[in-house]
Amino acid sequence: MRFFEDIEIGARRELGSFNFTAEDIKRFAAQFDPQRFHLDEEEGRKSLFGGLAASGWHVASVCMKLLVADGKRLAQEMAARGDEVAVWGPSPGFRELRWIKPVLAGDTISYANVVETKRTSEKRPEWGILQGRNTGTNQHGELVFSFLATAFVPRRKAG
Numbered sequence: 001m002r003f004f005e006d007i008e009i010g011a012r013r014e015l016g017s018f019n020f021t022a023e024d025i026k027r028f029a030a031q032f033d034p035q036r037f038h039l040d041e042e043e044g045r046k047s048l049f050g051g052l053a054a055s056g057w058h059v060a061s062v063c064m065k066l067l068v069a070d071g072k073r074l075a076q077e078m079a080a081r082g083d084e085v086a087v088w089g090p091s092p093g094f095r096e097l098r099w100i101k102p103v104l105a106g107d108t109i110s111y112a113n114v115v116e117t118k119r120t121s122e123k124r125p126e127w128g129i130l131q132g133r134n135t136g137t138n139q140h141g142e143l144v145f146s147f148l149a150t151a152f153v154p155r156r157k158a159g
Helices: 022-032 041-046 056-081
Strands: 012-019 093-099 108-120 127-137 143-154
Touching: 012 056, 022 056, 056 093, 056 108, 056 127, 056 143, 108 143
Parallel strands: none
Antiparallel strands: 012 108, 093 143, 108 127, 127 143
């Protein structure tokens, strides 16, 4: 991963896509969000969603999986080139989580991240604080999911 100084506001990463099958939706829901419209096609059709809907937490979990996988891919590419790889810190949280449109069985969601802000940490000057908007867009080009994530990113030089 890149260092704080190497990241530009507006930088976009395409994280990949995921097809939400009925089986995946039901499996996730059974374990983590066992609501009727996530577990049964008929109940989904009768709901406001109009079909078997993925849990919003499922949609968010896939985003996290793809963020981590893309970070590992970028780190491997940098290491192969002989570049120094930054080891990012934890996230102090996220804001503005929105499930904008339902994700139904058969939908394919493409995920992306765009850097919105960055600043140096006042308490830990060896770290920068980055905010990125993570989004999911369905196969029709409709935004279905969004949240603003914050992460600690190491600086090359503190101060």
